[in-house]
Amino acid sequence: MKSLDHKLIVYDSNCKVCSSWRDFVLRFTSIPGSKITAYKELPSHWMDNVDDNKFKNGMALIDTNGERTIYGAEGVAYIFASQYPVINFLLKFPPLSRLFDFFYKVQAYNRYIIATPKSKFKCDCLPDRVVKYRVSYIVLAILIAATLTGLFGTSLRNFFMDVSSSHAAVQMLLIAGTGWVVQITLAFAFLKDKALDYIGHLGSIMLAGLLILVPWMLFYAITGVLNYYIPVLSVIASSSYMLYLHVHRARYLEMSQAWTLTWFLLLQVSAAFWIYFFYLK
Numbered sequence: 001m002k003s004l005d006h007k008l009i010v011y012d013s014n015c016k017v018c019s020s021w022r023d024f025v026l027r028f029t030s031i032p033g034s035k036i037t038a039y040k041e042l043p044s045h046w047m048d049n050v051d052d053n054k055f056k057n058g059m060a061l062i063d064t065n066g067e068r069t070i071y072g073a074e075g076v077a078y079i080f081a082s083q084y085p086v087i088n089f090l091l092k093f094p095p096l097s098r099l100f101d102f103f104y105k106v107q108a109y110n111r112y113i114i115a116t117p118k119s120k121f122k123c124d125c126l127p128d129r130v131v132k133y134r135v136s137y138i139v140l141a142i143l144i145a146a147t148l149t150g151l152f153g154t155s156l157r158n159f160f161m162d163v164s165s166s167h168a169a170v171q172m173l174l175i176a177g178t179g180w181v182v183q184i185t186l187a188f189a190f191l192k193d194k195a196l197d198y199i200g201h202l203g204s205i206m207l208a209g210l211l212i213l214v215p216w217m218l219f220y221a222i223t224g225v226l227n228y229y230i231p232v233l234s235v236i237a238s239s240s241y242m243l244y245l246h247v248h249r250a251r252y253l254e255m256s257q258a259w260t261l262t263w264f265l266l267l268q269v270s271a272a273f274w275i276y277f278f279y280l281k
Helices: 016-028 044-049 072-083 085-090 094-109 131-160 165-190 192-211 214-223 229-252 258-280
Strands: 007-011 036-038 060-063
Touching: 007 016, 007 072, 016 036, 044 060, 060 072, 072 085, 072 094, 094 131, 131 165, 131 192, 131 214, 131 229, 165 192, 165 258, 192 229, 214 229, 229 258
Parallel strands: 007 036
Antiparallel strands: 007 060
């Protein structure tokens, strides 16, 4: 059984994702707050134990007895293995440990894409821009978004006409997804080096907006009640929140808000086209 008796967890407090993980650890493990410290609050006598180039790409787990500092997925695995024997057992299997390492790196290298930092100036902890992990995050975000969009279409299928679940899912993917596809294409065509960063932010915006629709989908799955107001209000709330996020993230990326306008218009025009094509013509 691994022990944290002589360990100190160091995290990037400028990162909202990292701060959320800290809160998770404090809530769901027996690790006391004294064992976790923000990098900017790390006592000076421990600073030499942290390699800045490694820390910016993953949390650090310092050994106060002078053993080597471990970083990233290895450090997180050590922490949770010390709390849950089943995790310690599962991570002994190479396929599971490699999968854990992959998902950790996807979120670590994209943590400022998943959620913009609290400040651009407090901490020089910006992770390296590793294309394979940026692309991996974008692909995962799109796959999850497509699944949620399809499920949302299925939940609405009896509102308009009696179509199969698969047809409803495809129709909703076209209605909700066409504008995103065109915007991503425009980003690749015109943004050049910034394209992958912007598309990563689009993936985060998609996921955040679609999560607002999940309560309606669960309500319908449980009750089967057809109430027009709930999904309509959910879509309005989702669209409004995504618009807010796009404005905020365009500012963070120092992009023209013309991209926000283009994105928003593409979503509305493409949705109107497919709604007309499927239901009104």
